[in-house]
Amino acid sequence: MRRRHDLEVPGPLGRRPRRLRALWRRTLLPASVLVGLLLSRALDLTVALALLILLAPLLAARALIARVRTGRILTRERLVGRFRVPFEQLRFAGEAPGAGLAVLFNILRGDMAIAGPRPLPEAEAQQLEVAAAVRFTVRPGLFSPYRLRRRTGIAHEPEAVVDRDYAYAQSARGDAGLVVRALIGEVLGGGEAPTPPRLEIFGVSIVNTTMPEAVDWIAARAAPGETASRPALVAFVNPDCLNIAYVDADYRRILLAADCVLPDGIGIHLGCRMLGVALVANVNGTDLFPRLCERAAEDGLGLFLLGARPGIAAAAAAAMQARYPRLRIAGVEHGYFDPANEAAVIARINASGAAILLVAFGAPRQEKWLARHRDRLAPPVRLGVGGLFDFYSGRIARAPLWMREIGLEWVWRLLQEPGRMWRRYVIGNPLFLYRVWRQARGGAQR
Incomplete structure (x- = not known):
């Protein structure tokens, strides 16, 4: 028996299937999946009808304004929906392109859903790779998973990949959760703001860039x-x-002299909003590491992993080599070596031929160690990566994706290690935002 999403997707001008009975015959839907489809559609209808009733006065006012200003009430944009069937997305005349209140009528008609992939223009849909066509087995949505991740800075995977994963896992419960997270993400994301190539926080220059x-x-x-x-x-x-x-002048000088300082965490995102700018992406080391390993495997670049407890770096290296068999791990060393053996550790790093050295001592110790031995180390690129090895070795579990999507990964870390993390998050986060607020008001930046 085939899964719901293994069905063949009609071509660009495919006709809408003949109701539920035809869909059942073509896809051999099991009863549980059919119930899920019905629940998702019931959720869409309930939400759309409720909003239309609650917002009726606003809708009437918006329609009147559109009529007075443009001489018409609605405009239509031709987009591609489920099974590649074209439909016309509605919006009030004079509104900027994109979803507005009038899209509730599209949801009521069944052209769209509350949650789902972004509806695509026909030209963009034609260019989509065949492997990503599964996105057309679900209705396009007002709230999309990719938009949510982009709003909170973690849209590191291509939109087609995110849409594909959504289509395979789509359910009424998942849609309800996505809507709630998307609403939180819209609040965290704020409105549109400039994205300068560099961000200045407390005088430290941070590169505002994407993960790739x-x-x-x-x-x-x-x-x-x-x-x-x-x-x-x-x-x-x-x-x-x-x-x-x-407060640490030495660490501050190292950051000022660093070749590339990258933003990590929802706190930086919120700080940027307070300063009137936007973060392009949350380019944290934990998400960067596997992508760097993939690229290193492609380019033949060796990595040396230094730091964490005994066995942790080796376990992280083994996990990455299992994922990327061509990856060359030039060497590993735990971070609990005797200071008397430091010269031997450096000699081993240099003899390994590694092009990239990752040091996991925790900030600021790792940056200070790298700065102190700058002229003694051979690898051309050195990164301070904090507790990264703990995650990829399996010693500490990463926060679930839904928590990362709404900027609550710090809560997960606090719950895992409250004794070590409470001061950083409970006291440190508000202190950071207060200092950013002072900077925004023209206060001292140190």
């Missing part, structure tokens, strides 16, 4: 024959790091 661009930059600096005349230091900063830099 960050990986490209690191790979280019590590590539044989293209290495810059001096080694590159990459640092990740979260609110706790910037709080430390606010």
